[in-house]
Amino acid sequence: MSTKKTTTKPQAKAAKKTPVKKADAQAAKTKVETSADAKPAKVKKTVKEKDPGKLSALDAAAKVLAEAGEPLTSKVMIDAMAAKGYWTSPGGKTPQATLYAAILREIQTKGAEARFTKTERGHFALGTGTSAPAKPTAKGTVKKTTKKKAGDAEIADGTPGPKAVSELFKI
Numbered sequence: 001m002s003t004k005k006t007t008t009k010p011q012a013k014a015a016k017k018t019p020v021k022k023a024d025a026q027a028a029k030t031k032v033e034t035s036a037d038a039k040p041a042k043v044k045k046t047v048k049e050k051d052p053g054k055l056s057a058l059d060a061a062a063k064v065l066a067e068a069g070e071p072l073t074s075k076v077m078i079d080a081m082a083a084k085g086y087w088t089s090p091g092g093k094t095p096q097a098t099l100y101a102a103i104l105r106e107i108q109t110k111g112a113e114a115r116f117t118k119t120e121r122g123h124f125a126l127g128t129g130t131s132a133p134a135k136p137t138a139k140g141t142v143k144k145t146t147k148k149k150a151g152d153a154e155i156a157d158g159t160p161g162p163k164a165v166s167e168l169f170k171i
Contacts, residue, residue: 061099073122
């Protein structure tokens, strides 16, 4: 008795798979068509018209600083704006932090043309428009300069002078 190995032909397997692929391709094609038709077109958002009688937080802060004539903190500015009715918080928990960040952002983006200047930590005054704010530098980016000795002259290409070379090769 001899046992025969039964093997499946690759052609038979391929024949079984092809109808499945065609069905998947047709299903995918119908899905694409239906999903494209089902999506509504995007609608552009319209920009709100600014109410002429209502001030923004920055405009109200500039008005309060002009009336005060001295540097104020953002907390004091928020309290004064609410007391005078220029601007009230729409319900935020930390409006003073929002105002502080907005003032710093205006100083950073507009530079010398900003309405505000930072006088000291946490205090802002009305800007004069003539002084540019100092640019902050990240730690570690400051280049250290060293004083050179009289004998350490460098040639224009950056190589050390003859005296420095001779000191390196002392015998």
